[in-house]
Amino acid sequence: QKEVEQDPGPLSVPEGAIVSLNCTYSNSAFQYFMWYRQYSRKGPELLMYTYSSGNKEDGRFTAQVDKSSKYISLFIRDSQPSDSATYLCATHPEKPGANSKLTFGKGITLSVRP
C-alpha cells in the first residue's frame, strides 16, 4: 500500500461544475498537506498548503483535511476550462528544522469542458 492514495481518474466535468478531488494517507506522522496543480509538461505549482484539520479557502479553491480519518480533499467551485490539469496531493511529516520531503499521490487529471 502506498503512503498516499489518490482517487483514480481521469475526471471530466462541464464548465461551472463543483469538483471534488480526494486523497487518503496512511502515516500518522504526516502533518502538513498540500495540493499542487500540474499542467502538461510543466512543473507542479503550489495551490494550497494546510496544517490542521478543517477547511482553508482561497478564491474558488477549498482544501479540507480530516486527520481522524486521514482524508484530504480539494474542492473547486465554478470550474473553468483553465482548471484542466493534473492535481497532486502531497504531504510531509512535522519535523521542525528537518527534511520536509514530500510524499505525493499519483495525481488525477481533470478536464473541464466548455
Next chain:
Amino acid sequence: DTGVSQNPRHKITKRGQNVTFRCDPISEHNRLYWYRQTLGQGPEFLTYFQNEAQLEKSRLLSDRFSAERPKGSFSTLEIQRTEQGDSAMYLCASSGLAGGRYEQYFGPGTRLTVT
C-alpha cells in the same frame, strides 16, 4: 528572481551516456530538493540539500546518480551510464522559511529520454 529554473528542459541521450542537469533555486531559499516523475505518477523524492550539505538520499538514487550543491546555490544532478529506465521528468524544488513553514516551489523540470 521569478522562480526555480532548470536546464536543459529536454535531453535525449543514448543508453550508456552520462548526463548532467542543473537547477537554480529561488535565491533566498536554503533548501533544495530533487524529485523524479514518471508518466502517470506523482513525483518521488530523490535527494535533499540544506545549503551545501546533502542531508538525505532516497534508495531510488543508485550509485550511478550523484548530486552536488557547491556553495549552497545552484545544484547539479548527474546520471552516469544512463539506462532506459532513467527516462523520466527530473524536478527540482526549493524552499525557505516563510511564515513559520517551508513551502516547496518547483521548477519546470528536465525531461530525459534515454534511447
